[in-house]
Amino acid sequence: MTLTPGASVEEILVHLRALGNEANIAGMARYGIETATALGITTPQMRAVVKQVKRDHARALALWRTGLRDARMLAILTAEPKRLKVEEARTWAGDFNSWEVVDTAADLFTETPFWRALVEEFAADPREYVRRTGFAMIAGASVHRKTEPDETLLAYLPLIEKHATDPRNFVKKAVNWALRNIGKRNRACYGPTLALAERLAASTDKTARWIGRDAVRELKSENILKRLKP
Template sequence: MTSAPGPTSDADDIIAYLRTLGGEKSIEGMSRHGINTEAALGISNAALRPLARQIKRDHARAALLWASGIREARLLATFTDEPKKVTAGQARQWANDFNSWEIVDHAADLFGDAGLQTELTEEFAEDDREFVRRAAFAMVAWSAVHMKKAPDADLLAWLPLIERHASDPRNFVKKAVNWALRQIGKRNAACHAPALALAEKLVASADRTERWIGKDAARELTSERIAMRLPQD
């Protein structure tokens, strides 16, 4: 298939089209950003996003795209699945395949859209696999931004979970824990104070990873930019 796929295209047609777009140079760039390129074709998200809009959403097809194992097909699966049809069982199944922060973060967006964060965040956080644990905190970060009607208490309830895993030194976990803490703190003035208090507590920790997370979060949460924005919430 050489023409661009559309809403009626099946997974095989879409994957065949993706194979015409890849490039080794892009793969090299992805590797420099810590993206797992073992099954990558070398297509940027800037090209995949418009393609996702073009093919539209299809739950069954998304499952087939995911099953291919190809990086770009899996990203399209996260972009084009139907959130209302995504179950916790599916999320757990996909989590077994997580092998790259990029895939994790986009899957976490989908799981958030599906309303699965309440059910899965703590479960994923207690999973010792690096990318599954990252997914938990990516969902927290997503929730802090997108759950605009949720009570602040729902977000603040995740602070103990953040504190519990702030000593995990693995790169993709500690960055997600930090991300979650910062996003909660930037949500509004009511969330800012408890998040900053936790950040400052971590700064005083004897643990090196906790100190890094605390310092980085406190730096942003005390920045002039955040101070100017929060009173407008």
């Protein structure tokens, strides 16, 4: 079945279910992906569907409301960042239940005009996946927002330090990810980021120490030093 840009939610759901694969679901679970509503669609298959149906913001919102993992991934990939409202982003974030959904949505959110406000808001949220979203957004923005002033990203270092003691798995990994990506952005970001990483590495807190040591290890690696060489 070939979908068209005008495909309805119902038509898309029929197509997604036809692509479902139980064996893939087991593999996803091994990577810590929430599979309760998953159909087992692979990334190449999802990309093909995205290419066929194109972006449609109203339809993306309807796909999200189905609650199905694969429909929600398609919703994120076909939503229109310039039409996404802040309340819609908040609603989606409140539904997040898997790191892969978070990390995919974070890239969408950083394309919105209000992304910086969301970073602060989500990082302050006590819910694990919402907080992860804030730091995944920092990590993504450090790479994808090429024209963003370095000062924007460096201003998040205190936020990273503040939450470096959150021991929850999906938070600490995102905090670490954000720290490393800021440091790898360019030479101007490298020094302040490495200084924070080294400070965290010397912390008495186990989580902060892990975050810092892991970041120092990568930031001082030969590949990174060569790439950032003046």
